[in-house]
Amino acid sequence: MSQKNSRRLLATAVAGALLLSLVPSSPASARTEPGASRPASLQARLDRLTGEDGLPGALAHVRDRRGGDVTTVSGTAERGTGRPMVGADGRFRIGSMTKPVMAVTVMRLVEQGRIRLNVPVDRYLPGVVRGKGAGAAIDGRRITVRDLLRQTSGLPEYVDAVDWSKLPQDYLGLALTRRPTPAGRFAYANTNYLVAGMVVRAVTGRDFREVSRDLVIEPLGMRDTYWPARGETDVRGEHARTYGVHPADPAGGVVDLTRLPGYEFGAGGGLVSTPGDLNRFWRGVFAGRTLSRGALRTMIGDSVPIGNADWPAGARYGFGIADARLSCGRAWFHGGDVPGVSVVSGRDRRGRQVTVYTTGSAGTAAQREHLIAAFETALCG
Template sequence: MRRYLAAAVLAAVVLGTAAPAVAAVQPLQKQLDHLTTRDGLPGAVLSVREPDGTVRTLTSGTAERGTGRPMVGADARFRIASVTKPVIAAAVLDLVRQGRIELDAPVEKYAPGLLDGRPITVRQLLDHTSGLPEYVDHVDPSGPLNDRVFLRAALDADPVGPGWSYANTNYLVAGMLIEKVTGKGFRTYTRQTVLRSLDDTYWPRQDETGIRGEHAHTYGVDPLNPQSQGKKVVDTTRQPGYLFGASGGLISTPEDLNRFWQSLPASTLKTMSASTVPAADPPGARQGLGPAVVRLSCGPVWMHGGGLPGVRSLSGRDRAGRAVTLYVTGVPKDEKRLFGVFDAAMCAR
């Protein structure tokens, strides 16, 4: 379970010297095809949404091994994993805008006793500087599994830091904070606010392991499947998504994610990146409140990545409003190449 619950923040690579931008569809398609041929990934989807609403989607590979079924498009659903975090951050910042939360106030101002009296601020949750350890490293997978158990495991462990230390625990607490302030669970509150115009995005129900509607199958090392024995790649399409919660539980589509990035008010984006902190993944990134600010070959972008067994995604937008979402099924052999496709799509002009 701990491997299932752990979601990647960004590709663990650095672009290094600026890569040349891709200027036409065909070279970008070739790069996407490289992922499903030489790298052996079953499927890949890349969707680009311009500020004027123009959408360009490229696909490669198959939606299900052994069937010949073409890879699904930008309107098909997938588990977005840690790309959930910018959504939760946007909801918290909406409450900040309303004056119901202060970024530099202690979390316990709004939820007394939640953090055992620790003076952790709301801002420190959103930029991963709280010192809270990763709860998935301390949860007993044989015992009860719910948000309260996860938080207790983190609070009973030694803190980390100082400085940036990525942990799903921060957004576990952010989800609890939303509930304390609004009286609504984070799933309900986000559906009514930052997700209200995204019809194909949803939170899985408790005990729901499938994906609704059209979707691709995913293939990875399933830590809960005895057939995998910790090594064998198996079909990982069915997963306990409800348990991933505020740190990584959303199911969405590339089109909806791109619309989400473009729907963020300029004031929210400004707040997200007004006071960033150095982050180690990828080297050179700066962690904002939710997304990281990462410098691509054409300049900085707001972005986040996500990963679960069998699926890997990168999603974000640039200052001009171009939004890009890339996801692949399977286990990437070269994270740098995956990041390069994202860079090429974001920077093509």
């Protein structure tokens, strides 16, 4: 498969969770962290994001199978200041990269016998998932936990129905009034993981945030990863500023979006993490540090075709983890977007982990293509 085709495949995954498009900001200068030794092409890929694409900052963090870490950066951590872009320990909102963490959380509960993949959602949430109006065909008695994780439930998206000026809202209620997608076929919707988080709470009696922390985040040593508290709008610790159009005021132009109600992004996109921690996630999960080998095989092997016209044949989605063949072979990954951030993170068969993110939403086709080019260059280097 050519690099152009594989990037186009991955770009759809990144775009799938997009909450907001970014109006490009002014270009920023580029640098590479001291001691880093990456091919010039990776630096050039990041420089294109912060130059031609106008995104304030960009970062690629690579960990090879021998444990060596290299971080390459471009742009600035704060527009108008020249402040250097933060490194691999800088925190950012990871958007839908939250989904792989939640999928592993559910699989931990499956291994404990507390959740069954083929059981209808209605068994855990009696009468909760019932559509009305345009969504009258939605019925939790016909949707399994497996369907939620693989995005084949038919549940419609709720994110683009939210009034961002009036939070919180009944997010599931919004989805249940919308027309469903065809059941049994891949159709990306944050609603699937919203409901998965509700199932976790139902079987444990605890918030999905606490459960994922205890079963996944802490066991994998993701010390800089956390769920924002209710009402919390800041990002804790070292971080870059993020920029874009606020969803509650789309006419207001590009603004600083560093302060956002992260708690409201929920089980499908609410985590704050670092590039270093995301690479630890991939390394730990594939090394069997939180799941059995059998459970991991189910997550990545029980997958469905993406099926979207923009994807080449062969792209598949498992339990919160997509896979595709890049120019250097097979890779497992997920993308994520929240207002002001775009990220793609994953690993290859060799045990190389890569996280690339920008401090502005890669909202255009060109920006997404360039983000994916940086990811593939870093992974295949």
